[in-house]
Structure formats: C-alpha cells, structure tokens
Amino acid sequence: MTVTAAPARGRVLLSSPDVGxxxxxxxxxxxxxxxxxxxxxxxxxxxxxxxxxxxxxxxxxxxxxxxxxxxxxxxxxxxxxxxxxxxxxxxxxxxxxxxxxxxxxxxxxxxxxxxxxxxxxxxxxxxxxxxxxxxxxxxxxxxxxxxxxxxxxxxxxxxxxxxxxxxxxxxxxxxxxxxxxxxxxxxxxxxxxxxxxxxxxxxxxxxxxxxxxxxxxxxxxxxxxxxxxxxxxxxxxxxxxxxxxxxxxxxxxxxxRLDEMIGRRRALRRSYVQLFAGVPGVRVFQHPGDQDDNCWLTAVLVDPQTAGWSADDLRAALDAADVESRPLWKPMHQQPVFAGARSFLDGTADRLFATGLALPSGSALTPQQVEVVTDAVLGFLAARR
Structure with missing residues (x-):
C-alpha cells in the first residue's frame, strides 16, 4: 500500500487529506x-x-x-x-x-x-x-x-x-x-x-x-x-x-501529527494576509484574532464596490487556473429544504455568504501548489487594477 499526499499536478484542492x-x-x-x-x-x-x-x-x-x-x-x-x-x-x-x-x-x-x-x-x-x-x-x-x-x-x-x-x-x-x-x-x-x-x-x-x-x-x-x-x-x-x-x-x-498540520495551515493564513495586504476592499476573514484557531479554512471577504470586483470574479479566475475555491456556507435560511423555517436574522450571514470566498488551505499543499495559487491571485489582481 502506498500513501501519498495531494498530487503535485492537477487541480489544487481546497483541503485535501494529509497522510504519510x-x-x-x-x-x-x-x-x-x-x-x-x-x-x-x-x-x-x-x-x-x-x-x-x-x-x-x-x-x-x-x-x-x-x-x-x-x-x-x-x-x-x-x-x-x-x-x-x-x-x-x-x-x-x-x-x-x-x-x-x-x-x-x-x-x-x-x-x-x-x-x-x-x-x-x-x-x-x-x-x-x-x-x-x-x-x-x-x-x-x-x-x-x-x-x-x-x-x-x-x-x-x-x-x-x-x-x-x-x-x-x-x-x-x-x-x-x-x-x-x-x-x-x-x-x-x-x-x-x-x-x-x-x-x-x-x-x-x-x-x-x-x-x-x-x-x-x-x-x-x-x-x-x-x-x-x-x-x-x-x-x-x-x-x-x-x-x-x-x-x-x-x-x-x-x-x-495534528499540531504540525495546524502549523502549516497557520503559515498559509499568514501568507494570504500578506498577499492581500493593501488590496482595497479585501480582508482575510477572522483575522486578526486567529492566533488560537486551527485555521482549517482561510477565506477572504470582498467588498465589490471598493475592490471593483467580487468574490465570484476571483472564484472564476481561480477555477480557470485549476484552483479550487468555495463560497462560505450558504445560510440555512436560504436553503430550499428549510424554506419557511423560523429564523432570527440581521443580514450578517447573507453578507458573509455574498462576499466570502474560502481559498486552498490544506496542510498537504506543496510549495509548487502554493505558488500556483499565489500566481493566479496576483495575475487576477494585476488584471483588475
């Protein structure tokens, strides 16, 4: 039996298993x-x-x-x-x-x-x-x-x-x-x-x-x-x-190996903070204040009026580069299966769903895969300036 981490080639996944x-x-x-x-x-x-x-x-x-x-x-x-x-x-x-x-x-x-x-x-x-x-x-x-x-x-x-x-x-x-x-x-x-x-x-x-x-x-x-x-x-x-x-x-x-894997996810979180630093209308979700988090998934929030582009625009560009990303959870009160359920809302979850995008965050990501993601984001940002 041979066990490998995420493939070095092919689609870069959001959070693939990290085994060895x-x-x-x-x-x-x-x-x-x-x-x-x-x-x-x-x-x-x-x-x-x-x-x-x-x-x-x-x-x-x-x-x-x-x-x-x-x-x-x-x-x-x-x-x-x-x-x-x-x-x-x-x-x-x-x-x-x-x-x-x-x-x-x-x-x-x-x-x-x-x-x-x-x-x-x-x-x-x-x-x-x-x-x-x-x-x-x-x-x-x-x-x-x-x-x-x-x-x-x-x-x-x-x-x-x-x-x-x-x-x-x-x-x-x-x-x-x-x-x-x-x-x-x-x-x-x-x-x-x-x-x-x-x-x-x-x-x-x-x-x-x-x-x-x-x-x-x-x-x-x-x-x-x-x-x-x-x-x-x-x-x-x-x-x-x-x-x-x-x-x-x-x-x-x-x-x-949990602490080691969390360490790699935290390092990815820090790299995303640096990557989006100074980009108008964009912030890394749950940062600052994430020093005690396991950083399972890192997401960005995009204000389209300030940024000039939306979270879905970035998702589409990453998808074209064969990089997986995903919106934040669609709120349960928006799900057809729970239509009409009693809810106590102020619009926050709706805004987070509309503006949030989770980026590749797995501890199994190789340096080459991280570079692919970084290049795709930088290329997108350059094209939107």
Missing part, C-alpha cells in the same frame, strides 16, 4: 492485528487520546460528525414538539441532525467578525420562543472554519433560559478559546474527521462529554441498541454509527 508513512504504518498494524470489523483496541486508544486532547472525560468514536450531533441532541431531549437553535451560517449537517430527531431547527444569525452564533440575537430568539410556548431542547453553536464560538456569552444566555449547549466543533479540533480547547464546551460536543477536515479518518466523528451516562447511552445507541443477550435483542431503535478499528488507526496517526 505514519498513517500507513498504523493502518497496516490494525490490519495485521485481525481487528477489521468495527471496534477494537485502536478505537479505544483513539477515543482516549481525543478525550485527553479536548479536556473531556469521555469520547465515543462514531461514523461521522453528523452521527455525533444526532446522538448528542437525542441526549439533550430533542424530539418532536421541541426546537433546537442553530446558526444559519453553517454546513447543512448541523440542521440535518436536528431534523433526524424530529425537532424543529430554528436559525439565528452570525457575528460579523467571526461568523459564529450571535449572542444578542440568541437572547432574542430564546425570549421569543419562550413567549410562543416553544420548548427549546438545545442550542448548537458552531465553531466556524476553526474559530470557537463565543461560549462564555452563549452559555450565560443558555443558563438563564435553562437550555443545554451542544457544541458543533466539527471544524475546530486543535483550536482553543482562552485556556480551553475546542470540544470542551457544552453538555456535549461533536467533532468531524471527514476527508477535508483538519485531520481525517476518511469518514468519522466523535462525541465528547464529561457525563458517563451520556457516553454509555451513545455507545449503546450507536451499536444498533443491542441488549446484552446471547441472541440479538432490541427494545428500541438504534443506529449503525460506530467507527471501525482501521479508521481509528488512521486517526491515531493523524492526531500525532
């Missing part, structure tokens, strides 16, 4: 151990290491970050007749996990500086939902592009309304807020190890909690809710959500 000899070694060990089916010693070790990294007592390795959110929301009491507040500026998985429980997703807008859940609008949303007689099962802040949400403010508000916090830290492993690591906030938290994340298990996720009962319940539900009987006995519906031992081996190797 250590990953190959541990996956080979897992294969040779005979633990091929889900669960096994690598899963146990991976859970323990991630829990330690995130300052949690318990971690449950799962098939995806979405699965982690789903189980965490079930534990929080989400279900038919309840609502769950989520940011409108997020990937669809955050809202989809709410729908899986039968609860109603309610969308709240973002802050201009970080794109994370706005604490003042959350206060308004919880007030109006209470006045409407809606029981709110949970609030799900999202750590956007590796920036932790404002948990101190959000948790103060949620305590006043007696609503639990479930942290969607899918994009933020390795980030921190003050002295606390991403994943340590809330009654529980979800991580993602999808192929484009800061580290990957190909597909996978993790539920983090300090409550042993929550962890035990998640393990039970994620293995089809099988009862401890000689035969297959089920008293309730469960899910096939557990992570395999092979993928956990990949995760252990990735976790060993």
């Amino acid at each position: 000899p250590r990953e190959e070694q541990l996956v080979g060990e897992a294969v040779r151990s005979g633990w091929i089916a889900p669960l096994g010693p690598m899963v146990d070790e991976f859970e323990a290491r991630v829990a330690d990294r995130c300052g949690r007592r318990h971690a449950v390795a799962l098939s995806s970050g979405t699965a982690a959110l789903h189980l965490a929301l079930l534990q929080a009491g989400a279900g038919p007749g309840t609502a769950v507040v989520v940011p409108t500026l997020t990937f669809a998985a955050t809202a989809n996990a709410v729908v899986y429980t039968g609860a109603e997703p309610v969308f709240v807008d973002a802050t201009e500086e970080s794109g994370t859940l706005d604490p003042q609008l959350l206060d308004r949303a919880l007030t109006e939902l209470r006045e409407a007689g809606t029981r709110v099962a949970a609030v799900v802040p999202v750590d956007l592009l590796g920036r932790c949400a404002d948990y101190p403010a959000l948790e103060r508000t949620c305590r006043r309304f007696d609503v639990p916090v479930v942290s969607d830290a899918a994009e933020a492993l390795g980030s921190s807020l003050g002295a606390r690591p991403a994943g340590s906030f809330g009654e529980s938290a979800a991580l993602s190890f999808n192929g484009n994340k800061i580290m990957t298990t190909s597909g996978g996720g993790m539920l983090l909690t300090d409550d042993p009962a929550v962890a035990a319940r998640a393990r039970y539900l994620s293995t089809q809710a099988r009862q401890p009987a000689v035969h297959y006995e089920h008293t309730e519906v469960g899910y096939n959500y557990r992570l395999s031992n092979l993928l956990a081996a990949l995760g252990i190797a990735q976790l060993e």
